Amino acid sequence: MDVLKGLPEATLLSDPEDLEAYLRDESHVRGTAPLAVVKPRGPAALRELVRLAKAEGFGLVPRGAGTGKAGGCLPTARTVVVDFSQWPGEIAVSPQDLCLYAPASAPLRDVKAAAEAHGLFYPPDPNSWESCALGGTLATNAGGPNACKYGMTRHWVLAVDVLLEDGEIHRFGISSVKANAGPALGQLFIGSEGIFGFIVGATLRLAPLPREHTTLLLPVKRWSDLLDLPGRLCGAGFLPSAFEFFDPAVLAELRAHGPEAARRLPGEALAILEFDERGCRSDAFLEGLLDLLGPVSEGLEVATDERQRQDIWAVRRMTSVFLKERHPKKVSEDIVVPRSRLREFFEGLERLGCPAVTYGHLGDGNLHVNLLAAGETEPGLLDTQLMGLFRLAVSLGGTLSGEHGIGLAKREAFLALGDPAHIQTLRSLKQALDPQGIFNPGKVI
Known part of the structure; x- marks a missing residue:
């Protein structure tokens, strides 16, 4: 795609053989061939991507390690995949604040290991924890066996850095468990599968590492x-x-x-x-x-x-x-x-x-x-x-997904079985945050 060739701070893939790998995740569905794949290495790439998406009329699909099970990271018609595997940043632990910061590209195994090196514990443990990226776990509100006691990913997120439709990265939340200056907007992006904006980093709450099992x-x-x-x-x-x-x-x-x-x-x-x-x-x-x-x-x-x-x-x-x-x-x-x-x-x-x-x-x-x-x-x-x-x-008072999300795989069932008010509220939020529909089009709602 010619308009992407001058993209700053990014790696561009456009060869059909390279794009083939992006048509699958761990679900049973298959995506549509994307226009291209972009691996951003800095905010300038994201800023220009958003500008071009709005000007040229294509969508942007976020992707981490591709271990999701609902097709949430798969391209749909006329989209560009934004692969965050090269997104920069280091994991930084603050034992005094019982938290750490990590970029979306950080492997979850490294996040958990960094916490444990300080005698601390980040509980979310999806089955893919050794291979998935943090960003994907945030986008899907990942769970795992430990959710039985410790809850889902969203329970452990203090703040998120999010790319919005203005092309800029904004922080929602602070590095503390007490933050009550209005609704916790950062939580809106956890489990949203990127339909409102793309999470590029997060501050995560930690607990003391359990000493007995x-x-x-x-x-x-x-x-x-x-x-x-x-x-x-x-x-x-x-x-x-x-x-x-x-x-x-x-x-x-x-x-x-x-x-x-x-x-x-x-x-x-x-x-x-x-x-x-x-x-x-x-x-x-x-x-x-x-x-x-x-x-x-x-x-x-x-x-x-x-x-x-x-x-x-x-x-x-x-x-x-x-x-x-x-x-x-x-x-x-x-x-x-x-x-x-x-x-x-x-x-x-x-x-x-x-x-x-x-x-x-x-x-x-x-x-x-x-x-x-x-x-x-x-x-x-x-x-x-x-x-x-x-x-x-x-x-029975349950739901159609506990930890995998909706993505492409469950979208029709979600729309058919969801409370109409719930669906309409999500669509209103989508319109307010992404009026041109550039972020992960065709997913969830």
Whole structure:
């Protein structure tokens, strides 16, 4: 694209072979060939990009590491991909303020490591935490197992630096937990998938690093015994830092085709529970937990050291990758239902007759429902199955996405099932912040 050739502080890609890599993320959807890809290295590039987008009538699509699962970073018609992998900046930790600053390009693994080097903790831990970029986690409000106790990414953001439609970068928020000078506008951009503006950096809240962990592998003889457990634990004052699960169908896949460690997994269904509060390794804590679990605790295994803990988590971390490699055309959804209605959800899923395997974050009701045969399913039937799944979650007081976002993959369902007032409010904000519609067009709304 000729108008981009003189772009300052940027790398420009326009060869079709180079652009091909930008048509996919980790979702099941595919983007449209972009006009070009720009890798900005400074604010001058962004300023000129915004000016050209408004003058020439093309859109701008943000991209981090491309690990998203909803097509939010994929190009649509007449767009330029803005790849933030070369965006400058260093991670700077302030132990006194219990926060750190990082550019959008920083790998999440480096953000977490920088905090830990100071004895501090940044909790968000999506499954892609070793490969994703911070900017993508902010744009999608990423979650992960730790959200069970610590909440989503948005709970840990103090301030954001955002490119707006005037071409300038503006900061929303300060480096403190107390900031009450009007509504917290910075939160508007967390989870917005770039439709209002592009996050280029953020100040993140930190917590003291947990010093103790108790990690338990809990096989159950009856799958249904797991479904009331999250609510029972929380009601009794036990809040796990993670509560993950595998349903019988996922376990069958892992045992039949997974790595050696997965083939030895016990139980009809299986849970991983982890606690990180002070005293969680004490006999008194474990005795109280076992009393609550009762007969369900038969077969319980407790990790006795860090190696065993990491071995337990390794199987959970590889599950998504394993299923993707074995069923490359599968569709993975991440619906949410309240803890108290988990049993109703699985009863409803059975009534739908939807062929699915399920695993994920049972402790906060965020369930990864995988339709393994999606690639061989007639598109109309697949759409019916997905809409039935989404309607079921919404009918139980949940939602159609817990951590992956809407992007391209769920846009139609979001518009069909969302509260009309919610949709209209989002569109009004979009019009106010991006009147020419240059930021990530065709996504979410």
